[in-house]
Amino acid sequence: MSAVARHNVKTSGSDARAMVFAHGFGCDQSMWRHVAPHFEDSFNVITFDHIGAGGSDAGGYDPAKYETLNGYASDVVDIGEELNIQDGVFVGHSVGAMIGALAHVDRPDMFSTLVMVGPSPRYIDDTSYKGGFTVDDIKDLLTSFEENPLAWSASFAPKIVGNPDAPEHGQELADSICNLDPVIANGFARATFTSDNREDLCKISAKTLILQCREDIIASEHVGRYVHDKIPGSEFVLLDATGHCPNLTAPEEVISAIRNFLS
Amino acid sequence: MTDTRNESFGPETAPARYGRLTTDQTGTIIAANERLANWLGLDAFQMTGAPFVEMLTKASRIVFETSIVPLLSLNGHVDGVSLDLKDAEANKLPVLLSAEETGSGEHKVTSFVFLLADARRAYERDLNDARAKAEDRLTTSLHEAQLREQFIAILGHDLRNPLASISSAMSILSREPLSQRSQDIVELTNGSVQRMSLLIQNVLDFARNRLGSGIHLTMTAGTALSAEIRQVVDELRSAQTDREIQLEIGDLDTVRCDVSKVGQLLSNLLGNAVTYGDPSKPIQVRAVKPSANSFELSVKNYGAPIPEAAIARLFDPFVRSTSQEDQQGLGLGLHIASEIAKAYGGSLHVRSDESFTCFTLVIPLSVSD
Numbered sequence: 001m002s003a004v005a006r007h008n009v010k011t012s013g014s015d016a017r018a019m020v021f022a023h024g025f026g027c028d029q030s031m032w033r034h035v036a037p038h039f040e041d042s043f044n045v046i047t048f049d050h051i052g053a054g055g056s057d058a059g060g061y062d063p064a065k066y067e068t069l070n071g072y073a074s075d076v077v078d079i080g081e082e083l084n085i086q087d088g089v090f091v092g093h094s095v096g097a098m099i100g101a102l103a104h105v106d107r108p109d110m111f112s113t114l115v116m117v118g119p120s121p122r123y124i125d126d127t128s129y130k131g132g133f134t135v136d137d138i139k140d141l142l143t144s145f146e147e148n149p150l151a152w153s154a155s156f157a158p159k160i161v162g163n164p165d166a167p168e169h170g171q172e173l174a175d176s177i178c179n180l181d182p183v184i185a186n187g188f189a190r191a192t193f194t195s196d197n198r199e200d201l202c203k204i205s206a207k208t209l210i211l212q213c214r215e216d217i218i219a220s221e222h223v224g225r226y227v228h229d230k231i232p233g234s235e236f237v238l239l240d241a242t243g244h245c246p247n248l249t250a251p252e253e254v255i256s257a258i259r260n261f262l263s
Numbered sequence: 264m265t266d267t268r269n270e271s272f273g274p275e276t277a278p279a280r281y282g283r284l285t286t287d288q289t290g291t292i293i294a295a296n297e298r299l300a301n302w303l304g305l306d307a308f309q310m311t312g313a314p315f316v317e318m319l320t321k322a323s324r325i326v327f328e329t330s331i332v333p334l335l336s337l338n339g340h341v342d343g344v345s346l347d348l349k350d351a352e353a354n355k356l357p358v359l360l361s362a363e364e365t366g367s368g369e370h371k372v373t374s375f376v377f378l379l380a381d382a383r384r385a386y387e388r389d390l391n392d393a394r395a396k397a398e399d400r401l402t403t404s405l406h407e408a409q410l411r412e413q414f415i416a417i418l419g420h421d422l423r424n425p426l427a428s429i430s431s432a433m434s435i436l437s438r439e440p441l442s443q444r445s446q447d448i449v450e451l452t453n454g455s456v457q458r459m460s461l462l463i464q465n466v467l468d469f470a471r472n473r474l475g476s477g478i479h480l481t482m483t484a485g486t487a488l489s490a491e492i493r494q495v496v497d498e499l500r501s502a503q504t505d506r507e508i509q510l511e512i513g514d515l516d517t518v519r520c521d522v523s524k525v526g527q528l529l530s531n532l533l534g535n536a537v538t539y540g541d542p543s544k545p546i547q548v549r550a551v552k553p554s555a556n557s558f559e560l561s562v563k564n565y566g567a568p569i570p571e572a573a574i575a576r577l578f579d580p581f582v583r584s585t586s587q588e589d590q591q592g593l594g595l596g597l598h599i600a601s602e603i604a605k606a607y608g609g610s611l612h613v614r615s616d617e618s619f620t621c622f623t624l625v626i627p628l629s630v631s632d
Contacts, residue, residue, distance in 0.1 A: 026329030030337055094329065133321060141322035144347070147388050177337045178330065193325070215289075217316060218328050242289055244328040248336040 001057060003078035007048040008055035011083070013040030018085040020046045020111070022076065024094025024118075025185075025192045027178040028054025031093055034251035039258075043089065048079060050096075052184025066187050069095065069195050073102035080110045091115040091258065093247055094218065095192040098200075105203045114208040115258055118244055119227050120219040122196040129198070132220050138193045145186045201230035208234040209261040211246065211254060218244040235261060282358070282377035286315045288369055299377060304351035315375075320347040320355055331362075335373065339364050345380060357384045409474070416470035419463050426463065430456045454502035461530050465595040468527075468602065469580060478524070478599075478606040485518035491526040492550050492560075499533050506537060506546065513551035518558045518628060520607070525560065528603045531596035532562040532622050539620070540564025552628075561623040569615040577613060600624070
């Protein structure tokens with residue numbers, strides 16, 4: 001199966017420069033539904049689902065490959081190769097931003113521009129670094145997922161309660177939003193919240209924009225500024241939006257910040 | 264619609280068994296009911312103005328921000344989500360949460376309803392544990408089953424060598440001048456060797472089939488087939504001197520098949536017919552080509568009909584008659600016979616009624632052969 005089919009890749013817009021939108025942990029490509037279409041006039045807009053999310057095909061899921069974010073980044077590179085992406089723009093939300101950065105470090109020719117929305121290179125505090133969470137916080141999160149995967153999130157429910165033998169159920173799944181495979185979501189949570197990609201930031205040579213929300217408990221402002229400091233020549237924009245998902249709660253602000261940066 | 268931002272749940276005369284809370288577009292608490300405040304060990308009035316996420320454990324905050332906020336924004340509601348609230352003493356309070364968004368922009372209000380869920384959470388944890396244990400046990404049993412079948416395959420293989428030695432010893436002995444009594448013993452031993460050889464072949468085929476490599480067919484020209492069928496019938500005649508076995512055999516030279524496997528299948532069917540057929544009536548074997556592209560081998564006996572209920576499981580492994588006294592062998596004969604038929608892309612079927620019982624093998628032949 002091609003990477004394009006496996007990751008439920010959707011393309012729209014013009015034949016111009018490729019612009020890939022990546023979602024983070026907890027949802028799927030629906031995260032970009034209020035933002036991505038606004039770039040169709042001047043870009044070849046590409047959205048996709050990470051493995052285990054939305055309409056992706058999880059057949060042959062290899063837990064070892066996805067122990068770190070590099071497995072997710074290699075999927076992005078596979079998609080880019082199939083679509084012949086050169087000199088593209090990568091817009092990533094949350095952990096999707098770091099995944100895009102890793103894909104860029106691997107293939108700088110494929111993605112030469114990065115837009116990182118709410119990025120964090122490490123969620124767990126370190127001696128002089130404040131990621132926002134203690135080791136115990138993350139342990140608690142991962143244990144909770146393992147103990148109780150079916151109840152943590154409403155988005156897990158359909159696959160658990162549904163009857164996979166009923167064909168109409170498949171359609172229902174494809175139509176549902178932020179539908180996640182619980183086992184793979186646990187793996188994604190582990191890879192995300194135990195990641196430490198601080199050393200990769202200085203390897204980024206792309207033209208980079210960091211979009212930071214206020215009062216974001218997942219990726220706080222000083223984490224965003226840390227990312228900005230470590231990426232040579234990057235731009236930093238503090239949005240008025242609060243929370244972790246400005247692409248849903250304040251799409252206009254996100255759209256105009258990205259437009260300003262790209263023009 | 265009234266402006267929900269000014270809503271206050273007020274004092275409740277009969278406090279509900281659910282927690283209630285509303286937030287504004289920034290996630291700040293507008294109002295909370297007393298039940299929720301009691302659960303959390305807080306004052307409902309003092310909760311107003313605090314960010315809702317501060318009522319959650321750190322782990323639940325992550326889930327809330329990454330999964331629940333997008334769902335609320337995209338769907339307008341979430342139903343029955345499990346999260347942990349955090350009370351004034353930082354204890355976890357497992358709840359089920361449903362929420363709905365109304366209004367937009369600055370007028371957006373989110374209403375939350377909470378139910379205590381610790382018992383349910385414990386039950387779900389038990390279910391998960393039970394599933395994990397069941398999966399473990401299944402994996403272990405599958406592994407053990409495979410080891411057992413490998414053991415059977417190796418044992419069957421190793422039994423062949425000493426059996427071959429016995430067989431050649433009998434062959435040497437039979438060329439010596441022997442007393443009548445010794446000749447009878449050699450004959451009987453030969454019959455036992457043949458039965459054991461067939462049992463071993465059946466066990467080996469069964470184990471190989473179960474291990475996934477299927478029944479092996481080595482196809483050769485059919486010129487040796489008639490001789491093989493005659494030999495199998497003769498062997499049985501000499502072992503069962505009191506039974507009449509009739510043989511009708513056509514021209515089989517063009518039947519391309521695995522001759523020894525057809526012989527094994529016939530031995531199995533004959534063994535069955537000897538056990539269950541009426542000893543006073545003949546067993547009839549018929550090997551013919553009813554058309555250019557098929558080969559048919561049937562074994563008929565005049566025994567009591569096979570009960571309806573037994574027919575369905577007749578070709579399953581380890582099935583033996585429960586009504587008859589003479590229970591011998593592993594009950595693999597008919598199973599292996601039908602597996603051999605399948606390996607040929609053919610079929611083995613049975614007809615059994617008051618008049619007779621007849622097993623018929625039909626193998627399709629490719630005409631070009």
